Amino acid sequence: MPPADAPAEPDAAPEEQGSGPGDRETPAAHAGTEDTLDLKLTEELLALISADRNKAARRRDPAGELLGDPATWPGATTEAGVFHLVPVVLERDLAVLSRWMNDPAVAAFWELAGPESVTANHLRPQLEGDGRSLPCLGVLDGTPMSYWEIYRADLDPLARHYPARLHDTGIHLLVGGVGNRGRGVGTTLLRAVADLVLDNLPRCGRVVAEPDLRNTPSVSAFLSAGFRFSAEVDLPDKRAALMIRDRTYRDHL
Template sequence: MNARVAFEELVPTPDGFALSAWPRDAAPVQLLPALAEIFCREAKRQQVSLTLPFEHDDATHTFITRAIREGVVDTAAHEGSTLRLTTSRATFWQQPSLWLTAPSSAGMPVRYTIHHNRRHPVRAPKPQGTVYRRFMPTVGMTFTLRTVDVERDTDTFHAWQNQDRVAHFWDFKGTREEHAAYLTEQCADPHVHPLIGCFDDEPFAYFEVYWAKEDRVAPFYDAGDFDRGLHLLVGNSDYQSAGKLRAWFNGILHYMFLDDPRTQRIVGEPRIDHTRHIAWMHRLGAFTLKEFDFPHKRAALVIVERETYFGQFGP
């Protein structure tokens, strides 16, 4: 058997799938590619059952413990000389190893600091390069997120911000120098992670993922230590069709939850007349908590909860 189980090696059974062989020294994560095939082919499937040949001994106990602790399965039970594993949709889609391509934000010990009279955790350094990669079968393209490189991305960001369509909501038309200075500031800000969204390596959008506790939105709701927020603009209107929009919106939310398992909520504060943005967040499980006034806009406070996203909507 290969180091990783392929979908073709699984035999359908009346209540799931089975493997005819399983190496005794195989790690639980070697099941993930096959689970990915199952869950991605059947978007509405809520659970997968796998049966493996496994003797009942100490090695089995170690395997079960690892499989559950590493987030590969939810339950495991012996049935004669086999091991029956079950994995839920919510558990599978919270498995970071398939899509995160950079270290997550969860590795640092929790330490607190005070900045601008706000107490919040010290944030992990932002990774460089590509941080998330996922093939989107609904559009037949690979969606990626990479950290902004000011030298590489300023011209693109400058062109996007000077589009009338983008300026209607961002109100940030300006010179290349102004836009370069803005990106430099965001890259240096520990609470903001600026990202470029691409389909098949073609840039089409700019995303600002931020920690809500130290952001301007924090005074308007009870912000958790690891809540995250999102600002975005789509610079290439070819990627605003319903299918592509759902794919990339799902992708950015998925990344934000995967990057730190302590993140229980994602928040947005779009202008209240940005109805399309708000509607798409609602389609992906969000709700509008309230409307409120920033100095520069009337905003809707939109919240996506982790449990709702992975359990009912999500990837």
């Protein structure tokens, strides 16, 4: 289960800050242009990354029983732009992710401030694991601007705290691009990622998240993205709002 917590996004809230290891739709106040220019992704690079990650995913999870590979998922066309989930490559992405984690607004909730090794130690168990948790960059119109973790909630410690169902899939996120705050992008992307999960994981019936109950902007963002408030749950590091997006809701939109 992921770290501490972060605010999210009501209509006029300071900024989307979210659902993460604690609550991670968090903004990174110091993540400016220098964080993204060197990570601009072309379609060719996206294809190369996808091919490389496909090989790794087949080695870890040959039958695709866990989460498959988000690199193969199509982009989502949203009102904010075309959005892709791109699996993290440690050597390429560590510097920018560590920079985001060291922003005070992010560090208060993700608790990953410090040298790059701190962020690397958080990422490696996911990158080298069996595929039950996948760290991804959120790439909007070719520019990385957010960090996501897509994980099997039914195989996570979270499942000890709610009546989990087989193939429940959880999400954590933080918004790192300074130009993407305060204009509803967090809610837009939450909706898009939940739809991507349900569209590409046919056995998943629900997408879940567990923002801190006190983080009303984050809870509001999930509600606006089509999640429903299911219950209050006591987790080791917080009292959380269990948010659920049901496939039945998605299929009847």
